[in-house]
Amino acid sequence: MSVRIGFLGLGIMGTAMARNCRKAGHDVMVWNRSPKAAQALAGEGARVAATPAEAAAFGQVVVVMLTGPEACEAVLFGPDGAAGSLGPGQTVVNMSTIPPAFAREAAQKVRATGADYVDAPVSGSKKPAEDGTLVILAGGREATIAAVEPVLLAMGKKVARCGEAGMGSTMKITVNVLLGAMAEGLAETVLLGESLGLDRKALLDVIMAGPMANDLFRLKDPMFRADDYPPQFPAKHMAKDLRFAAEAASQAGANAPTLAVLNTLYARLLDRGLGEADFAAVIKAL
Structure with missing residues (x-):
């Protein structure tokens, strides 16, 4: 109809x-x-x-x-x-x-x-x-x-x-904390591996072949390989969502230490002029 x-x-x-x-x-x-x-x-x-x-x-x-x-x-x-x-x-x-x-x-x-x-x-x-x-x-x-x-x-x-009404938005900002953490975790792992002498592509091959592979990592994998982050979900929107989540957590008295770190990193990413890049560009804030 x-x-x-x-x-x-x-x-x-x-x-x-x-x-x-x-x-x-x-x-x-x-x-x-x-x-x-x-x-x-x-x-x-x-x-x-x-x-x-x-x-x-x-x-x-x-x-x-x-x-x-x-x-x-x-x-x-x-x-x-x-x-x-x-x-x-x-x-x-x-x-x-x-x-x-x-x-x-x-x-x-x-x-x-x-x-x-x-x-x-x-x-x-x-x-x-x-x-x-x-x-x-x-x-x-x-x-x-x-x-x-x-x-x-x-x-x-x-x-x-x-x-x-309101609980849809609550669900969204809550799951986006995990989304931001997953992207940051992959980015941090890539940079750590490179600092220890690993080849980036070889490291990503291992991650994508094992139990840690998931739909998000598969979607962002080409970005990390090319070190290019065309926007699918812009970093400025992730930063906004994390800010909303932090405000809600504060109002509820919830303990969310990873959220505090993510807010700092995504704010830094915006300060570096990368708000229009995909949120996987958080690697540039590390």
Whole structure:
């Protein structure tokens, strides 16, 4: 069944996700702050909105895929924002990575319009977004998640139910701590091996042939071999997610020593001008 979707935000991830919604047969109206990405999708059959409010008025489901809480606040609740067009029967699906507290606040504001809200960030980067194999971390009312699941499965392979709104974001920042630690661990191992006289490619061959090999390492292996880090998940976004995780850990009184180290390293990476590189470029911060 075709669903009318208003899609807000067409970055590395959003463009691929909106394209997959179109491929699944949904009627998609897109909006992006810079119009070039929207025009590219228009050539593939998407409608283009002039404002977030116009896209929201069109959509039975309004998907938001933006860089963080500031952008979400402006696009949802600012001038010409989506919230002004929302009402009963609509659902906002916020797939941006945002702090859990912001997700809970946004849910309250959206629900005050009569619409509902699902907090649904994703686990996965550029290639899974292109392939439609993201894991979607959904927080919200069970009936609402079930209602929007056909749209979510146009973009992902699995919808993980995490609890109420805000818990999807909690799940995302928690698993991204592990993601950052895995990339840093591989990077540190490569540099240690080289400092001890091992050939980088020989070391990576051993890692990839043994029990330590995993999907993430296989994805990043060519980057470490070439010492080149084209963005699949930019380091600036990893740094942001780790910052959100550290804030949440502090508020909860949780002990997270590795998270503190990761925050220092990714902040250093941004200071060195590598925020646009893939997060595997953390090797340059060591």
